[in-house]
Amino acid sequence: xxxxxxxxxxxxxxxxxxxxxxxxxxxxxxxxxxxxxxxxxxxxxxxxxxxxxxxxxxxxxxxxxxxxxxxxxxxxxxxxxxxxxxxxxxxxxxxxxxxxxxxxxxxxxxxxxxxxxxxxxxxxxxxxxxxxxxxxxxxxxxxxxxxxxxxxxxxxxxxxxxxxxxxxxxxxxxxxxxxxxxxxxxxxxxxxxxxxxxxxxxxxxxxxxxxxxxxxxxxxxxxxxxxxxxxxxxxxxxxxxxxxxxxxxxxxxxxxxxxxxxxxxxxxxxxxxxxxxxxxxxxxxxxxxxxxxxxxxxxxxxxxxxxxxxxxxxxxxxxxxxxxxxxxxxxxxxxxxxxxxxxxxxxxxxxxxxxxxxxxxxxxxxxxxxxxxxxxxxxxxxxxxxxxxxxxxxxxxxxxxxxxxxxxxxxxxxxxxxxxxxxxxxxxxxxxxxxxxxxxxxxxxxxxxxxxxxxxxxxxxxxxxxxxxxxxxxxxxxxxxxxxxxxxxxxxxxxxxxxxxxxxxxxxxxxxxxxxxxxxxxxxxxxxxxxxxxxxxxxxxxxxxxxxxxxxxxxxxxxxxxxxxxxxxxxxxx
Amino acid sequence: xxxxxxxxxxxxxxxxxxxxxxxxxxxxxxxxxxxxxxxxxxxxxxxxxxxxxxxxxxxxxxxxxxxxxxxxxxxxxxxxxxxxxxxxxxxxxxxxxxxxxxxxxxxxxxxxxxxxxxxxxxxxxxxxxxxxxxxxxxxxxxxxxxxxxxxxxxxxxxxxxxxxxxxxxxxxxxxxxxxxxxxxxxxxxxxxxxxxxxxxxxxxxxxxxxxxxxxxxxxxxxxxxxxxx
Numbered sequence: 001x002x003x004x005x006x007x008x009x010x011x012x013x014x015x016x017x018x019x020x021x022x023x024x025x026x027x028x029x030x031x032x033x034x035x036x037x038x039x040x041x042x043x044x045x046x047x048x049x050x051x052x053x054x055x056x057x058x059x060x061x062x063x064x065x066x067x068x069x070x071x072x073x074x075x076x077x078x079x080x081x082x083x084x085x086x087x088x089x090x091x092x093x094x095x096x097x098x099x100x101x102x103x104x105x106x107x108x109x110x111x112x113x114x115x116x117x118x119x120x121x122x123x124x125x126x127x128x129x130x131x132x133x134x135x136x137x138x139x140x141x142x143x144x145x146x147x148x149x150x151x152x153x154x155x156x157x158x159x160x161x162x163x164x165x166x167x168x169x170x171x172x173x174x175x176x177x178x179x180x181x182x183x184x185x186x187x188x189x190x191x192x193x194x195x196x197x198x199x200x201x202x203x204x205x206x207x208x209x210x211x212x213x214x215x216x217x218x219x220x221x222x223x224x225x226x227x228x229x230x231x232x233x234x235x236x237x238x239x240x241x242x243x244x245x246x247x248x249x250x251x252x253x254x255x256x257x258x259x260x261x262x263x264x265x266x267x268x269x270x271x272x273x274x275x276x277x278x279x280x281x282x283x284x285x286x287x288x289x290x291x292x293x294x295x296x297x298x299x300x301x302x303x304x305x306x307x308x309x310x311x312x313x314x315x316x317x318x319x320x321x322x323x324x325x326x327x328x329x330x331x332x333x334x335x336x337x338x339x340x341x342x343x344x345x346x347x348x349x350x351x352x353x354x355x356x357x358x359x360x361x362x363x364x365x366x367x368x369x370x371x372x373x374x375x376x377x378x379x380x381x382x383x384x385x386x387x388x389x390x391x392x393x394x395x396x397x398x399x400x401x402x403x404x405x406x407x408x409x410x411x412x413x414x415x416x417x418x419x420x421x422x423x424x425x426x427x428x429x430x431x432x433x434x435x436x437x438x439x440x441x442x443x444x445x446x447x448x449x450x451x452x453x454x455x456x457x458x459x460x461x462x463x464x465x466x467x468x469x470x471x472x473x474x475x476x477x478x479x480x481x482x483x484x485x486x487x488x489x490x491x492x493x494x495x496x497x498x499x500x501x502x503x504x505x506x507x508x509x510x511x512x513x514x515x516x517x518x519x520x521x522x523x524x525x526x527x528x529x530x531x532x533x534x535x536x537x538x539x540x541x542x543x544x545x546x547x548x549x550x551x552x553x554x555x556x557x558x559x560x561x562x563x564x565x566x567x568x569x570x571x572x573x574x
Numbered sequence: 575x576x577x578x579x580x581x582x583x584x585x586x587x588x589x590x591x592x593x594x595x596x597x598x599x600x601x602x603x604x605x606x607x608x609x610x611x612x613x614x615x616x617x618x619x620x621x622x623x624x625x626x627x628x629x630x631x632x633x634x635x636x637x638x639x640x641x642x643x644x645x646x647x648x649x650x651x652x653x654x655x656x657x658x659x660x661x662x663x664x665x666x667x668x669x670x671x672x673x674x675x676x677x678x679x680x681x682x683x684x685x686x687x688x689x690x691x692x693x694x695x696x697x698x699x700x701x702x703x704x705x706x707x708x709x710x711x712x713x714x715x716x717x718x719x720x721x722x723x724x725x726x727x728x729x730x731x732x733x734x735x736x737x738x739x740x741x742x743x744x745x746x747x748x749x750x751x752x753x754x755x756x757x758x759x760x761x762x763x764x765x766x767x768x769x770x771x772x773x774x775x776x777x778x779x780x781x782x783x784x785x786x787x788x789x790x791x792x793x794x795x796x797x798x799x800x801x802x803x
Contacts, residue, residue, distance in 0.1 A: 020600075100599060149600030442599075447591040563592065569625045570601050 009147050021190065024155055028194035031142055031159040032201025035135030036167030039202070040209055042112045042127050042134075043168060049120030050286065063275030066285070069121020070271030070326040071264040073114035077327060078263050081110040087125075087322070087329040088133030089420045092157065093183060097431035097438060100150025101140050101157035108137035114327035122285040124274055124317035128168060129329025135164030135202075136183070155191050158184045162195045163202030169215055170206055171389035174382060175199040181379045182420060185432040214392040215289070216296045221363040221395060226356065231367060231399040234345045235406035238371025241341045242411050245315050245330075245376065246419055252323025263325050270324025274317045283310050284317040287328075288336035295339040295365040296391065304347035311340040330419060334372045342368025366391050367403045374404040375411040378418035383408075434572040439564060440528045442571070448563045449524070449545050449553035450474075456491070456511055457482050462499065463506035469493070478544055478551040479515045487551040489515035490544055521546040522555055531555065575631065576610045585631045586622065645722045645756055647763045648791045653678065654725035654748070656783040661730050665695060669709060672727040672746055678720060687711065687750070701737025704774045708764060710749040710757070722751040722760060728780050745777050767793045 056062055077083050083104075084091070088111050095103055111130035119125050139160025143153035158179045166175030176192070176199040184191055256266050278285040294300040302310070318333040342364035349358055366387060374383030383404040388394055411418075417425040424430040431438040454472045456465060458479050468477070475493040480486065496514050499505045520538060522531050522545045535543065535557060542556040577585075582604065583593045596602040597611065603621050604613040615631060622629035657675045662668025673688045690711035694700065701707040725748040732742035747764060751757035767773050767790065776789060 150598055151600035442595070444591070447589045447595075563589075566588070566592075566625070566627065570596065573625060 008145065020152060021193065024152060024190075024194040025197050027142065027146070027148070027152075027156055028159045028198040029201045031135075031139040031156050032163035032166075032198030033205050034138045034142070035131070035160040035163035035198070036202030036205040038108065038112060038134045038138060039127075039131040039164040039167040040206055042116060042131055043210075045116050046120050046127060046287070049116060053121065063279050064272055066118075066122040066275040066278070066321070067268040067271035069117045069119075070123050070274075070321065070324070071268035073117035073327045074267035074325045075264045076117065077110060077114045081106045083107065083110050087111075087129035087327070089129050089182070089329070090423050092133055092136045092161065093185075093420065094424055094429050095136075095140075096154050096157055096183060097185075097433070098429070098441065101136075101143070101154040103137040103140040103157070105137065105141050108134045108141060110134075111327060115329070118271075118321065118326040118328050119287050121271070122275060122278060123271055123321040123326045123328065124284050124286070124288070124314065124333055125321050125326055125328025126287050126330060126332025126334070127328065128165060128331035130327065131164040131168055132161045132178075132183070132329070135160035135162075139163075139198075154184065155194050158191060158195045159198030162199040165202075166199040167202035167206040169386065169390050170203060170210075170213065171215075171386060172196075172199040172203040174386035174389050175202060177385050178379070178382045181382050182377060182418075186434070215390040216293050216366075217392060221359050221393065223359050223363065223396065223399060227359045227363070228399050228402065230345075230349060230358070231402050232406065234342060234364060234367055235371055235403045236410065237341055237345050238338060238368055238403065239375050239407045239410035239414075241311070241315070241337055242334075242372055242375030242407065243414050245318065245334075245337065245372075246415055246422075248315055248319040249323050249330075249419075252319040256324045267325030270320045270326060273320045273324075277313050277317050277320075281310050281313045283336070283340075284314045287332035288314070289332065292335050292339050292365070292369070295343055296362040298360050298362045300343065300361075300365075302343075304344065304351060307340060307347060308344045311337060311344055314340060330376060331373070334376050335369045338369035338372030339365035340368070341372065342366065363393075363396060363399075366393060366396060367399055370400050371403040371407040375407040376419045378408050378412055378421075380404040380408040434568070437529065439567050439571060440532070443528050443560075443563055443567055445522060445524045445526055445528065445531065445545060445555060448528075448559050449555055450559055451553040453478055453551075453554050455480050455551060458488055458510070458512035458515070460511045461507055462509045462511070462514075465511055466500065466506070469500075474554065476542055476544070476554055477511075478554075479511055480551060484549075486549040487521075487544070487546045488512070489517035490519050491515045519544065523547060524552060528560070532560070575615045576607070576612050577632070578609075579611055581632055582611055582613075586627055586629050588627070645751075645760065647724070647760060647767075647794050648787055650722050650724045650760055651726060651790055652787060653721060654723035654750075656726040656728075656786060658728045658780060659730045660727045660746075662733060664733060665699075665735050666692060668729060668733055668746070669695070672709075672725070672748060675727065676723075676725050676748065676750075678723055691748070699736040699738070701735040701741075701743050702765070702768065703737055703739040703741065704768065704771075705732065705737075705741050705744045706768050706774065706777070707735050707737065707743045707746045708749055708761065709746055710751075710761075720750075720752060722749075722756045724749050724760065724764070726786065728777075763794065763797060766797060 053065060056065065083106070088107070092103065095101055111133045115125065115127055115130035119127055136157045139156035140153055143156040148156070161183045162175040162179035165178050166172045176196050179195050180187060180192060256270065259266060274284065283291045291300065314333065314337050318330065322328060322330065343361055345368065346358065346361040346364040370383045370387040373386060374380045377383070384400050387400055388397060421430055431441050453474050453476055454468055455478045456468060459482055477491040479488045479491060481488055491511060491514060495516065499509065499514065520534055520540065520543055522543045524545055524547050531543065542554050545552045545555055579590065579594060583590045586593060597604050597606065603617050604611050619629045655677065660668060660671050662671050669691050670688055673684050673691070676684060679687060691709045694710065694712045697712065700709045727746045727748065729744050729746070732744040735743040737743055749757065749760060751760060773789065
């Protein structure tokens, strides 16, 4: 009977209590399957929606379709589920670092529906970030259901993200690497094993339901040394494209937010603009996997000028969709822009050196994808493994690594924070494990307050105060009002030492006269980093903690160091 | 082992909030169960050692490990005893005679104490003025296994002791403590009494042991009142 009662608390079973790794692996399978299913559901509904709308595409007013889709999706997010716009990955990263991976249940489906509306109707965005968000939310809620603790929940959030990416791309290693490199930001075996298992589970469910197919299959490439040198140029081109895309997204976001219209109107305007571009260049519409397939297969027969324009158009369309309020990720647009950039580069090479026999254009498209993914996410491993897995092209690994590495480094030089982390860094919300910011955000004033100060009254004579100094363990004496017990000021022994040895003063001075009233105080809910900044600015070693005019205790640098070290040790071990 | 969160925080010497947060974050091998917290003692102490923390679980039978009560002045004086008409012409011979009266120590210890007292006197005189001296060794005696005591010695005739105010000394309080802390404590209390001129006048009447102790108890009561404030 007890087994049935306690099945929701597996962490307290004796079997799992000694070491929770086994428990996490078990949970990882469940989370991987669920998030894999969520990813498949989005994929299937995108295809269904695409087919349903396909027959309307030749009508002249088809350009409003992306507008309607984007408007509906932003209305859904704004009014129905009340969640912020955007792709959701920064929210997941923030939740992992600040709230132990706590995510709302509705996040597990909200982005799926909204991004399905945006992308299915033709908006230029990707389904990957939404499935990452929902996979992460599924992991978080499964952990909550089984009452797991924060550390275990964070691992399951990573499992969810890994399962979703693995399932949608049929790429287990890419899912695992993405989850660890981007979402969690720490490589520890205690995380890696469950995440790898979840990635495998997500991949398996996708293979069972969709068959084991490589997303973008391609021809055999024969890469010469000259091609590898040519990669350097491609890496620079993709880095430039990443920067342009990042800047464009941000400026579009800024422009749209200056317009004082309801959010769904903005989304509709952006969507219609995308639709108009799509009338001339249909390649920009939707997530664009067909175009990527065509480019890698070498069947994308367009001239240099057209490909270059398409590259720019895709950048603009993506910025219009996402910056103006549509819902979706940048993964798929990155792949499209990357392959278009690769194709452009290939055409340029042929134009400049027509006599050299370059490797075919599919290879450059593939390398371009890797360059753009690495540049945007600034996660080189994710770029390399993703491309290797979704193209099945292990023979391109060498130029792939070169392009990824160079593109990441260049982008990092110009934009120090990646697209996902930029917002977080600007708000100071990027709290990777084991960093100073993380330790300070975990500790709070209430934990390091010292309450052994002796408080004194304002009308006490110095003579009586001497007796209190005798028995006090501290050099600080907060002064309170006689009637209200409100905090008035503080006496520091260093400041009054001169009077202490002058007996003539003993009956002539009351504490109200010698206390320091212009004292910086700390509120118990203050951020510790803020408190430390104040201490540094005024060269203080101790500050009184005051709430509601009442003195609560003292906070001192020595105790902060003590607790800081303990926290750091506990956080970074395991 | 099952304890309340307060007991766990106490045995780890950590703030309550930190322990609660670590349990929630899963950083510490403790599980919540009902309204208590369960842990395996061996695993937790191993964990604590690995993280530079101290863990000492509360004892089953709580032994009172309070600080040994500080000796009061009266009881130390009583233990040391009061002696009159100590003979001697100078500091050294008087000290020698005085040490002989200390019946708490055996002869070997007496000799050692005498050497130590002389060493201390050579540093600076312990004659604190008003005809009173408080001879004591510079450091506590090694392998000291005794309770603190003060032996009061009234001299046959006042002697020169190189006191601070150059007045001849007529009474000695030989102060011997096993620890620095109790030494300072008793010394400060004794000094408090001697600062009072009426007490010195009282001493000049060579009071009997009982009267002296009564007077001292009186002073101590004043001091205790001030400390309690």
